[in-house]
Amino acid sequence: MSRFDVVALGELLIDFTNNGMSGQGNPMFEANPGGAPCNVLSMLQNLGNNTAFIGKVGDDFFGRMLKERVEKQGICTEGLSFDKVVHTTLAFVNKLPNGDRDFSFYRNPGADIMISAADIENAKDIIGDTEVFHFGTLSMTDEPCKEATRLAVDTAKKSGAIITFDPNYREPLWDSTDSALKAMEYGFGVCDVLKISDNEVELFTGMKDVEAGAKKIQKDFDIPMVFATLGPNGSMALYKDRVVKKDGYRNPDTIETTGAGDTFCACAIDYVRRHGLNNLTDENLKDCLTFANAAASIITTRRGALSVMPSKEEVETFLSSANA
Secondary structure, eight states: OOSEEEEEESOOEEEEEEEEEOTTSOEEEEEEEEOHHHHHHHHHHHTTOOEEEEEEEESSHHHHHHHHHHHHTTOEEEEEEEESSSOOOEEEEEEOTTSOEEEEEEOTTOGGGGOOHHHHHHTHHHHTTEEEEEEESGGGSSTTHHHHHHHHHHHHHHTTOEEEEEOOOOGGGOSOHHHHHHHHHHHHHHOSEEEEEHHHHHHHHOOSOHHHHHHHHHHHHTOSEEEEEOGGGOEEEEETTEEEEEOOOOOTTOOOOTTHHHHHHHHHHHHHHHHOSSSOOHHHHHHHHHHHHHHHHHHTTSSOSTTOOOOHHHHHHHHHHHTO
């Protein structure tokens, strides 16, 4: 047996989320631990997985707080290092009137992009001893993290790990759309399981029909399993020549959508890890989508993600209520 169920590499940062107005009329922002890969691991821990994170933060107040919060979730931080020169990456998340989010990043540079091939060499024992290795594109926006990511993926593939990938496209962090598309193409080419949003499908394929676009990506890159998320409209799973869809759960208590995709991604990874990628039925896929949609709906009622992921029992209670 592997030492870890899931290991993830990527960004760990502070998400400053809008938390109302002060008595003086100024916006107040709450410092929430964030970063898609660690959000995914946090939910996976809640589902009973043994996880580890590979990344870099600044040797500063925020970096030390992040390490403490990640460890509090039960995630192994042996592969987390501190940069003594570059500060922890910060992101300010503002909800727009139409419900979308506007991101302002303080990452030029940020500590997360400073992870290097040498750091990966130091973490090879972790990466090479996991059932699943997860990553996204934000560890490929710059060097040295781009080289580090490719080395980590190569290490995981050689060990026989299932590779899972979520593009998690954030336009402000890329020097060009073309650079982002190339990073997506790399991820599509190496992954066994892809989680992708409707917006990312359209960005990569130019197709507004999400199902058709997801099918094209699946076929062109020969990906065994593709999960496409549709925001409040639910999700779909593309497996072999089949497509299974499940409506989303519109939650009246929703306050923001930060972490919804990460929560869904974690649930999908958990299902694949436990059931494998062979001989899945439509009923299997529907069960996976149902649970993942419900968990994603719950996280939209909370600010932040990493520290407030729902438990398995919370999701099951939510589903029991929704189906009553």
